[in-house]
Amino acid sequence: MNNKNMENTPNNKIYVYILAIFFAVFVGSGVFLVMNNKKINNKEQAATTVITPTSMPTKGLINLKNNSTVNKVNSPVNLSLVADSNGENITAFDVVVSYDPVSMDFVKADSNNSSFKVYSYKKDNRLTLTVVKTGLSGEQSVFKGEEIIKLVFQPKAKGSFSFKILTSFEKETTKFVSEKTEVIYPGVNEIMVKVN
Amino acid sequence: MKKEVLKIATIFLITIGVVVWGLNYIFFGAPKSKATGETMNLSFTPATATVAANADFTVNILAKPSINTVLRGYTTHVNFDKTKLAFKSIQYKVGVVSADLGNTTAHVASVNAQGFITITGEDTTATGYTLGAANGAEIVSITFTALAATATTVTFSDSSFYSVNSDGTLFDTWTIAPTNLDVNGGGTITPSPTPTGVVTTGNVKLNLKLKFQGIGAKPPTDALSSMLVKFTLYDQTTGQNADYDIARVTSNEKGIWSGMSDLTVNTSHKFALLVKGPQHIQKKVCDSTPTETAGAGLYRCSAGNITLVAGDNNLDFSGILLLAGDLDQSGIVDSVDFGMVRNNLGKTDVATLAQADINRDGKVDTQDFSLIIAALGIRTDEQ
Numbered sequence: 001m002n003n004k005n006m007e008n009t010p011n012n013k014i015y016v017y018i019l020a021i022f023f024a025v026f027v028g029s030g031v032f033l034v035m036n037n038k039k040i041n042n043k044e045q046a047a048t049t050v051i052t053p054t055s056m057p058t059k060g061l062i063n064l065k066n067n068s069t070v071n072k073v074n075s076p077v078n079l080s081l082v083a084d085s086n087g088e089n090i091t092a093f094d095v096v097v098s099y100d101p102v103s104m105d106f107v108k109a110d111s112n113n114s115s116f117k118v119y120s121y122k123k124d125n126r127l128t129l130t131v132v133k134t135g136l137s138g139e140q141s142v143f144k145g146e147e148i149i150k151l152v153f154q155p156k157a158k159g160s161f162s163f164k165i166l167t168s169f170e171k172e173t174t175k176f177v178s179e180k181t182e183v184i185y186p187g188v189n190e191i192m193v194k195v196n
Numbered sequence: 197m198k199k200e201v202l203k204i205a206t207i208f209l210i211t212i213g214v215v216v217w218g219l220n221y222i223f224f225g226a227p228k229s230k231a232t233g234e235t236m237n238l239s240f241t242p243a244t245a246t247v248a249a250n251a252d253f254t255v256n257i258l259a260k261p262s263i264n265t266v267l268r269g270y271t272t273h274v275n276f277d278k279t280k281l282a283f284k285s286i287q288y289k290v291g292v293v294s295a296d297l298g299n300t301t302a303h304v305a306s307v308n309a310q311g312f313i314t315i316t317g318e319d320t321t322a323t324g325y326t327l328g329a330a331n332g333a334e335i336v337s338i339t340f341t342a343l344a345a346t347a348t349t350v351t352f353s354d355s356s357f358y359s360v361n362s363d364g365t366l367f368d369t370w371t372i373a374p375t376n377l378d379v380n381g382g383g384t385i386t387p388s389p390t391p392t393g394v395v396t397t398g399n400v401k402l403n404l405k406l407k408f409q410g411i412g413a414k415p416p417t418d419a420l421s422s423m424l425v426k427f428t429l430y431d432q433t434t435g436q437n438a439d440y441d442i443a444r445v446t447s448n449e450k451g452i453w454s455g456m457s458d459l460t461v462n463t464s465h466k467f468a469l470l471v472k473g474p475q476h477i478q479k480k481v482c483d484s485t486p487t488e489t490a491g492a493g494l495y496r497c498s499a500g501n502i503t504l505v506a507g508d509n510n511l512d513f514s515g516i517l518l519l520a521g522d523l524d525q526s527g528i529v530d531s532v533d534f535g536m537v538r539n540n541l542g543k544t545d546v547a548t549l550a551q552a553d554i555n556r557d558g559k560v561d562t563q564d565f566s567l568i569i570a571a572l573g574i575r576t577d578e579q
Contacts, residue, residue, distance in 0.1 A: 013200070017207060024208045028215025091538050092531035119572045130572055132534045136541070136565075171527045177535035 060086035061187040062095055062174060064163050065147065071195045073158055076107060079151040079193070081129075083143035083186070089179040090141045092132040096166040096174050099153070101125050103161055103195075107152040115141060118149060128172050155195040164190035235262040236357050238272065239375035240350065241334065246380055247342040250398070250441075250458060252284060254339045255350075255377055257315070259290075260332025261370070265359040267325040269294070269318035270335060272355035278311035280348040281379065282341040282424060282442050290327075290335040291319035304442065305474030305525050308424045309550045312353075313338065327359070341442060342379065350377040398439070398458030400504045402427065405514040406445060406453040408473055409493060410555035410567050414447045420549065420556040421447040426472045427457045430480070432500035433465035452514045461504060468500025469511065470579065475554055477519045477529065478577035487515040493574075520554045521571025529571040537568040 060083070067078040081095060099106070106127050109118045115135040121128045131149065133141060155161070165188035167174055176184040237260040247253045259270065267290065276283070285301040293300055298316030299307050307313050315336055319325040327333055340350075352374035359370075376382070406425065415421040428440040438461045445455030461467065472478040482497035495516040502511070521529035523536045540552045540560045549556075554564040 016200075016204060020204045020208045021211050024211030025215050027208075028212040029219065031212065032216045032219040091535045094531045119575075121575060130530050130534070132531065132569070132572065133538065134569065136538075136562075172530070175531065177531040179539055181532070181535045181539045183532060 058187045059184050060084045060088070060143070060176065061189075062093070062165060062176075063187075063189040064097070064165055064191045066191055066193055068193075071155060071193060073155050073195055075155070077104070077153045077155055077193055077195070079153065079163060079191075080112075080147040081149040081151065082145060083148045083176075084145045085141075085143040085176055085178075085186075086184065087142060088176065088182075088184060090133070090143060090176050091179050091181070092130070093176045094172065094174060095129045095131070095149075096169050096172050097127045097129070097151075098125055098162075098164045098166050098169075099127065100161050103155060103157040103159060105154040105156060107154050109152075110150045112146075112148055112150060113141070115139065116148070126166070126169060126172075155193075158195050160192050160194045162190060162192055164188075234265075234370060235373050236260070236355075236370040237262075237332070237373045237375070238352055238355055240377035243375065244378045244382075247345065249342060249345040252339055252341050253379075254337060256289070256334040257336045257338070258332050259327065259335050259357065261327055261329055261357075261359075264329050265327050267291075267319060267327045267357065267359050269316075269358040270356065271298075271314070271316040273353045274313040274315060274338065275351045275353055276311060276313075276340065277348045278308055280343055280346055281350070282343055282444075283307045283313055284339040284341050284442065286313065286315070286339075287337040288315075288317045288335070289337055290325050290333055291317040294318045302525050302527075304426065305424060306551065308442070309474060310547070324359075340379075343444070345380060347381040348379045349382045350379065352376075398441075398460045399506050400459050400461050400463065401508050402457045402459065402469075402504075403508060403510045404443070404445065404453075404455050404457060405512045406455075406471065406473075407451065407514045407517055408453065408476065409517045409520045410563065411447070411451045413451045414449045415556035416558045419546065420553070420558065423453075423474050425453075425455065425474070426470075427459070428470040428472075429459050429461055430468040430470060430500055431461065431465050432467060433462075437470075438462070438465075438467065463504050463506055466500050467502045467504060468497065469502060469513075471513065471518060472522075472525075472577065473518055473520075474525070475520050475523045475551075477521050477571065477574055478527075478579065479516070479518050480578040481511075481513055481516070484510070485512045485515065488517070493517040493519045496578075519571060519574055520567050521574060522577070523551055523554075523568075527577050529568070529575050534568050534572065537564050541565065 063082045065080045065082050067080055071077050106122055109120045109129055111118050111131060115133050116131050117134045119130045165174055167185065167188055174188055176186060178184060239258050240255045241258045245253050245255065283304060286299065294316040299314045317335065355372040355374065357370045422444055424442050425445050426440060426442050429438045431438040439459040441457040441459055443455045443457035445453040447453050468480050468482045470478055470480055480497060482500045482502065484502050486495055488495035521533055523533040536552045537560060540548045543560050544558060548560060552560045552564060554567045
């Protein structure tokens with residue numbers, strides 16, 4: 001009898017309401033968090049569908065590699081260009097290399113692939129190579145990390161010298177051109193060459 | 197007891213609703229409407245232009261949405277009658293040009309060859325560009341040259357705008373409402389045979405004769421036997437470019453190209469003329485009747501020695517070769533130009549010929565291939 005009376009007292013009712021409200025706040029916060037999580041996912045999807053920025057997204061790579069273990073003044077320094085065309089069949093490519101012309105003389109650039117011919121241009125502290133596929137066969141030219149160009153420089157002084165592939169300089173850019181005449185901007189690098 | 201349960205359930209549900217709404221309001225602000233079913237008005241300012249022959253005029257493209265929006269990108273084609281107007285320059289005022297997608301001033305030759313400008317711009321900032329419904333915004337500014345004082349209309353086509361909804365999703369289904377630009381009263385875009393020259397109004401009129409590398413006879417079609425060439429007068433006295441003009445030249449049976457250009461210059465000075473064809477490397481010419489003794493294409497000069505008088509001036513440059521190679525008009529011959537020829541060998545369609553048929557014989561072939569390889573040895577525009 002006493003217990004029944006206790007259950008129906010106004011105080012007990014308030015406790016029940018408060019309990020319901022707390023539980024509702026708990027559930028409501030949970031619902032909000034679930035909805036919010038979905039919204040974040042939506043935003044992530046939207047971000048991936050927003051117009052792809054076309055300013056120099058890089059694919060593949062063209063990197064410099066030092067092939068000389070010991071470099072001495074007046075002995076040629078042999079560098080090479082390593083290329084990965086990210087699965088694309090390449091028709092031609094340009095590479096802009098910056099170096100110190102006071103301490104290094106550019107001697108020559110040769111292609112390791114007989115289908116490609118190298119045209120080199122020196123200006124100020126830059127060497128630009130335009131490498132074109134002169135062979136007219138339908139043979140594919142997909143670069144997969146191989147050494148494609150040999151570069152020879154003649155050091156004139158001792159020291160540590162930077163060779164850097166520039167993504168662009170004035171009108172010139174480092175790029176691949178594919179068989180569909182699409183321009184592909186590769187990742188590039190910088191190396192230091194020590195001359196004793 | 198039932199009443200109590202109903203009460204508690206009602207309080208429970210209302211509280212959940214209040215909590216969810218409240219948290220949303222706190223963290224994301226008031227709900228905003230999406231742009232679904234909205235209109236983007238696309239027009240030119242000014243909407244009409246009255247232009248004399250060979251005069252330049254500039255119009256802006258105004259984009260005005262029906263509701264405020266955050267713009268991420270836009271694309272449209274501006275179509276013009278290439279026999280009546282020549283595209284001269286473009287400036288992107290909202291965002292930047294989308295590289296390799298939108299035309300820039302560097303694409304003058306190809307735009308004028310095809311008769312439409314592909315405008316593609318994007319805002320790559322974190323916030324995007326807020327485009328207001330009240331005034332809209334001028335997204336692009338274009339300068340044309342009227343080739344004659346005749347009526348013509350400039351239109352839009354293939355337009356899309358990309359904006360971001362309040363919930364972060366991309367919206368690109370605007371209903372585009374375009375308004376044309378009427379030039380000299382307006383008319384229809386009807387491509388017609390190319391004119392033989394340009395009516396001129398400057399104080400100096402140049403009657404030009406040119407010879408282009410690889411072209412020894414009149415090309416087989418009207419389209420191929422006419423091209424727009426840029427002429428820039430370098431004032432040797434002031435050391436600056438005095439004026440420039442884009443003029444149409446046409447070929448005779450022997451492959452000598454003639455055209456007229458007018459420029460406004462101080463006739464007491466001496467000049468050099470910089471000539472750049474649509475697929476060519478820019479050549480600096482310092483004499484009125486130059487010849488080359490060192491070999492074809494090897495004419496070089498330093499100081500401008502051309503004197504001009506008010507009215508007609510005959511400049512016969514047919515004694516020197518204007519070398520080909522800069523097919524994309526970037527100012528240098530590089531792997532892109534080479535790729536344009538090599539990747540299109542054997543093709544004969546109009547669009548490809550306009551880009552890669554260097555000798556204008558109606559086919560991209562090994563002769564064009566040889567010419568582009570030779571051009572790699574020249575490489576850059578003369579300035």
